[in-house]
Amino acid sequence: MFIAPYACGAAWLSNAGTPDTADDEVIAFDITNSGLLSNRILAIHRAAGGQTWFGQIQVASEEASGVTRLVWEPGNAETARWTSWTAAGGLPSGAVQAVFGLPDGSAWVGTASGLTRVGPGQQEVSKVMNSSDGLPSDEITALVLTRTGRLYAGTSSGLGLVEPGASTASEVAGVDGAVSALVEDNAGAVWAATDKALFRILPNGRLEEYNTLNCPILSTVIKDLACDRDRGILYIGTDHGMWTVDLGGGLSGDGGSATLYPNPFHPGDGEVLGVAGLEDIPTEIRVFDLTGSLVYEFAAPDRDGIAWNGADMDGRPAPSGIYVVQIIQDGFEALTGLALVR
Known part of the structure; x- marks a missing residue:
């Protein structure tokens, strides 16, 4: 320092x-x-x-x-x-x-x-x-x-x-x-x-x-x-x-307390979705709608690289609704809910 x-x-x-x-x-x-x-x-x-x-x-x-x-x-x-x-x-x-x-x-x-x-x-x-x-x-x-x-x-x-x-x-x-x-x-x-x-x-x-x-x-x-x-x-x-x-919910963790932030998610206000409560290692997220269809997926070399702007794989804004987010790291996998509001 x-x-x-x-x-x-x-x-x-x-x-x-x-x-x-x-x-x-x-x-x-x-x-x-x-x-x-x-x-x-x-x-x-x-x-x-x-x-x-x-x-x-x-x-x-x-x-x-x-x-x-x-x-x-x-x-x-x-x-x-x-x-x-x-x-x-x-x-x-x-x-x-x-x-x-x-x-x-x-x-x-x-x-x-x-x-x-x-x-x-x-x-x-x-x-x-x-x-x-x-x-x-x-x-x-x-x-x-x-x-x-x-x-x-x-x-x-x-x-x-x-x-x-x-x-x-x-x-x-x-x-x-x-x-x-x-x-x-x-x-x-x-x-x-x-x-x-x-x-x-x-x-x-x-x-x-x-x-x-x-x-x-x-x-x-x-x-x-x-x-x-x-x-x-x-x-x-x-x-x-x-x-x-x-402040609660620091970014580090073993995945057991994985948290999406902000949630509810307002992408139209310029927000970007992040994930806390994870180890700082390569991370993958997959976003599904309630029909099970894949909306978005992304892999990053570290925890802080994970971000979603609310667009689907074709770049179109995902509509308001409830989504299921799959979080994947080495030896760990979790599912958590997300409310997207436009």
């Missing part, structure tokens, strides 16, 4: 998988021994493809800053390859406060002056968006890309949403205040922390609000959010300590 003490660059930490501190390893990176642009790092994200992204800011206008991608063999500094994008190369601003890396080596980048997409090529910058394109504010403070392809952009005055393939954004109604953190949970809901409250946006768009009056947290000054999707646990870092929320 990486940590970034402010103005001190970044440090990679490894405990070698043991509780013994004797085999711990630390590798420190800063502007003197790496491709980092600045030692002032505000955002770190490890992409599914293995790349690590660093969002950096400057204090003085003459200081270098931007976003930097690291590709390396973890623990071997000699293999590190660094690529950076700056305002001179097309970023809306050199002050990068949020980044979300993608498997292909590109990333969504949130700056003090707008949202953009960079990479995978060096200095490749595209899709610049700001408040004139529907975002609540030009200042982007947090980002999360959901498994359905929706990009949520936290700003200094609300939450924006960019639908897959869209060139404009919309504001998520009801999420008030400056957004400090975003995370997607194991059930596909998005949690947004603002200076007003903690919000949960369910896959069907319904909004839940949590504050000191209706939940146990002692403060809504939330610094960061994280979710252990395998175990179904949400972590909330506040100025009054760390809180955990057991």
